[in-house]
Amino acid sequence: MIHYFDNNATTAMDGELAWLLATLHTQDYANPNATHALGVKARKLLEQARERVAECFCVEPDEIFFTSGATESINWILRSSLHFAGNRNRVVTTSIEHKAVLNTLKDLKNTTDLEFVQVEPERDGIVKPEKLLSKIDEKTFLISLMAVNNVTGAIQPFRDLSKTLRRKGVLYHVDAVQTIGKLPFLPGEVGCDFASFSAHKFHGPKGVGITYVRAKSSLKPLLTGGGQEKGMRSGTENVPAVVAASFALKKAYETMPEVTERLKTYRESIKLEVEKLGGLINSPDDSIVNTLNVSFEGIKSEVLANALSGEGVFVGISSACSARQSADRYVLASMGLGPARISSAIRISMSRFTNSEDVAILIEKLKKSVSLLKF
Numbered sequence: 423m424i425h426y427f428d429n430n431a432t433t434a435m436d437g438e439l440a441w442l443l444a445t446l447h448t449q450d451y452a453n454p455n456a457t458h459a460l461g462v463k464a465r466k467l468l469e470q471a472r473e474r475v476a477e478c479f480c481v482e483p484d485e486i487f488f489t490s491g492a493t494e495s496i497n498w499i500l501r502s503s504l505h506f507a508g509n510r511n512r513v514v515t516t517s518i519e520h521k522a523v524l525n526t527l528k529d530l531k532n533t534t535d536l537e538f539v540q541v542e543p544e545r546d547g548i549v550k551p552e553k554l555l556s557k558i559d560e561k562t563f564l565i566s567l568m569a570v571n572n573v574t575g576a577i578q579p580f581r582d583l584s585k586t587l588r589r590k591g592v593l594y595h596v597d598a599v600q601t602i603g604k605l606p607f608l609p610g611e612v613g614c615d616f617a618s619f620s621a622h623k624f625h626g627p628k629g630v631g632i633t634y635v636r637a638k639s640s641l642k643p644l645l646t647g648g649g650q651e652k653g654m655r656s657g658t659e660n661v662p663a664v665v666a667a668s669f670a671l672k673k674a675y676e677t678m679p680e681v682t683e684r685l686k687t688y689r690e691s692i693k694l695e696v697e698k699l700g701g702l703i704n705s706p707d708d709s710i711v712n713t714l715n716v717s718f719e720g721i722k723s724e725v726l727a728n729a730l731s732g733e734g735v736f737v738g739i740s741s742a743c744s745a746r747q748s749a750d751r752y753v754l755a756s757m758g759l760g761p762a763r764i765s766s767a768i769r770i771s772m773s774r775f776t777n778s779e780d781v782a783i784l785i786e787k788l789k790k791s792v793s794l795l796k797f
């Protein structure tokens with residue numbers, strides 16, 4: 423049996439939607455740019471998917487663009503907004519953003535005159551809004567802030583910035599990848615100009631990104647070619663995956679009240695057991711409901727994760743020791759956690775599909791593995 427607790431990395435695709443995806447690929451596979459009846463049908467399915475997404479977000483369909491994933495959406499937004507920045511060249515962001523943001527900004531810094539500042543979080547992993555706003559100067563054209571940190575689940579003050587940013591004429595991008603199905607995210611309420619999402623984080627297919635672009639915002643295409651997505655993202659549209667993604671989003675919004683209540687209870691019981699076992703909690707008390715980052719000092723993350731994996735329980739790690747996962751280490755370091763705590767951190771992340779049996783088994787196997795590995 424698989425007991426999967428690595429949902430911030432990716433989620434299992436919803437079975438019904440996987441079936442829909444396969445059906446669309448075999449029956450409604452026409453190119454939506456074709457003028458024959460099958461093409462017209464595919465175009466209709468694509469535009470209905472856009473409307474479905476827009477309805478979930480309470481925005482207009484022409485504010486929604488489909489990409490290959492949040493990484494592409496983020497690249498597009500950051501690279502394109504620099505193009506329209508005029509004589510401004512500064513971006514304010516945080517030191518705990520996903521590498522899709524940080525490495526894109528680094529690349530722009532190396533290849534253009536762009537500068538960026540990274541605001542550090544407090545010890546709890548949350549960045550203070552006044553700290554972010556204090557970094558804005560007359561050269562700043564964009565703030566890029568994640569809504570929820572993928573490593574700790576810390577909810578950032580993404581609702582508190584838009585008024586000041588509008589007044590100062592600073593664009594606002596929110597990396598909202600970790601919000602869907604876990605907290606209500608409506609771009610209009612948040613007041614952002616851009617937001618990025620990945621369907622595989624909410625039981626949709628891999629390879630679909632959703633980009634929200636506020637009407638009238640200027641963007642230039644990242645990919646040029648056949649002029650799809652209103653000339654903003656060329657390439658034949660992946661209609662089956664986009665349709666499945668739109669239904670995944672709808673389900674995530676519809677099930678959110680029940681799911682968040684349930685996951686909150688699970689998180690509390692896991693937290694209690696972790697503390698009883700001598701574990702330290704790295705996530706803030708009011709982190710997003712599905713995520714708990716914890717350390718058992720003295721037991722290396724990968725050793726514990728491997729022991730759990732052998733028992734059919736799958737968690738994420740944020741250790742420096744594994745090249746594949748080292749990307750996450752900087753988040754805990756930014757919070758001021760010491761090496762012993764960082765090298766022993768594991769991330770437990772749940773989803774709508776997590777059930778009480780999964781949680782009971784996680785706790786049982788944690789108890790077993792921690793007591794074995796401690797000595």
Ligand code: PLP
Nearest residue numbers: 491492493520522572597599620
């Ligand atoms: N932003 C955050 C907060 C993430 O957690 C991730 C993925 O883990 C990304 C961006 C990038 O998403 P993707 O790999 O789907 O492009």
